[in-house]
Amino acid sequence: AQKITQTQPGMFVQEKEAVTLDCTYDTSDPSYGLFWYKQPSSGEMIFLIYQGSYDQQNATEGRYSLNFQKARKSANLVISASQLGDSAMYFCAMRGGFSGSARQLTFGSGTQLTVLP
């Protein structure tokens, strides 16, 4: 079974500063994928970044980067130069291997990020 743990229910960050949102995972699959989604107050789920378990380098997408530490089973999201529009709920999620039975995403409980002006 797969499990995602997000231990920070809420985080505050000053505008223009960087912030790290924690995510740890547990799986017995040798191949897996890790995702981060943003859910603003409007409710939609917005894909931010993806890291494959065999990727050698940490994923980056603009101001988002994923600090992937495989041995520690952690996949923290780093947001640089925070903006007021980054205030939202952030979810870490995992997909198992590529077989049909493991294609679902398992989500963590989320972190509510508030960016302060």
Place this chain on the structure above:
Amino acid sequence: DAGVIQSPRHEVTEMGQEVTLRCKPISGHDYLFWYRQTMMRGLELLIYFNNNVPIDDSGMPEDRFSAKMPNASFSTLKIQPSEPRDSAVYFCASSGLNYGYTFGSGTRLTVV
């Protein structure tokens, strides 16, 4: 690409009534997922389909819930009879060859 389309966006119904939620996945995506989001339980997978065939329905709460995918471009999630505890946001998502997942805007269901 219009994305994953869900309807209705909001649904308010009385306890005991039948509710049908609809989803149109992205064309070419062969996986379709139904999730439910509540404050208490977070995001839960209800059921998912591969090539229109249900693969895992272990997350469906009880017999009052049913889901169908009659073709590659349409899926429904039906609750009959509805209960107040079914109030939640229901998301549909689809996935294709690139293994990314695209979510619809969700249906906010309120059962009174």
